[in-house]
Amino acid sequence: MDSRIATSAVTVFLADDSAAIRQRVNGLLREADFTVVGEATTPQGCISGILQVLPDVVVLDHQLEGGTGLQVMQAVRNAQAQVAFVVFSNNAAPAYRKRYLGQGAVRFLDKSTEFDQLAGAVAIAARGQSIH
Numbered sequence: 216m217d218s219r220i221a222t223s224a225v226t227v228f229l230a231d232d233s234a235a236i237r238q239r240v241n242g243l244l245r246e247a248d249f250t251v252v253g254e255a256t257t258p259q260g261c262i263s264g265i266l267q268v269l270p271d272v273v274v275l276d277h278q279l280e281g282g283t284g285l286q287v288m289q290a291v292r293n294a295q296a297q298v299a300f301v302v303f304s305n306n307a308a309p310a311y312r313k314r315y316l317g318q319g320a321v322r323f324l325d326k327s328t329e330f331d332q333l334a335g336a337v338a339i340a341a342r343g344q345s346i347h
Contacts, residue, residue: 224250225249225250225271225272225337225338225341226249226250226251226252226268226270226271226272227244227249227250227251227252227270227271227272227273227274227337228251228252228253228254228255228261228264228265228268228270228272228273228274229241229251229253229254229255229273229274230254230255230256230261230265230273230274230275230276230279230284230287231254231256231274231275231276231279231303232256232257232276232278232279232280233276236276236326237254240274240303240333241254243330243333243334244274244333244334244337247334247337247338249334249337252268252270253265253267253268253270256279256280257279257280257281257282258279258281258282258283258284258286258287258290259282261273261275261279261284261287261291262286262287262290262291265287265291265295265298266291266294266295269295269298270298271298271299271340271341272298272299272300272301272321272337272340272341273287273288273291273298273299273300273301274301274303274333274337275287275288275300275301275302275303275304275320276302276303276304277302277304277305277306277311277315278304278305278306284302284304284315285314285315285318288300288302288315288318288319288320289318292318292319299321299340299341299343300315300319300320300321300340301320301321301322301323301324301333301336301337301340302315302320302322302323302324303324303326303333304323304324304325304326305325305326305327307323307324307325307326307327307328311323321336321339321340322336322339322340324336
């Protein structure tokens with residue numbers, strides 16, 4: 216972990232429709248000393264929650280209850296451009312990656328193969344850097 220930023224000062228919002236994934240990610244991020252400040256499962260719940268707590272980073276799934284993470288990312292970025300997004304999804308086809316990264320996501324990770332990279336991607340996103 217880069218010493219230029221204290222991870223405990225970094226706030227994270229979890230936007231995922233799976234309770235099991237949210238619990239696992241929450242544990243991973245807390246273990247890495249990030250502060251999880253909110254969670255939601257629907258696009259509207261995510262948008263409302265994110266705009267209320269204004270986290271540094273949102274860990275965002277593509278598939279949410281009743282919509283997509285892209286809806287969330289576009290709405291939040293229109294209102295609060297400084298919120299960073301790390302997309303964390305099982306839908307990791309190149310077309311999805313290209314779309315999210317093109318819309319401003321800092322990183323797009325595949326839940327199945329890149330879980331171990333999530334904490335590092337959140338730290339990089341919190342510093343305002345982009346890695347594709």
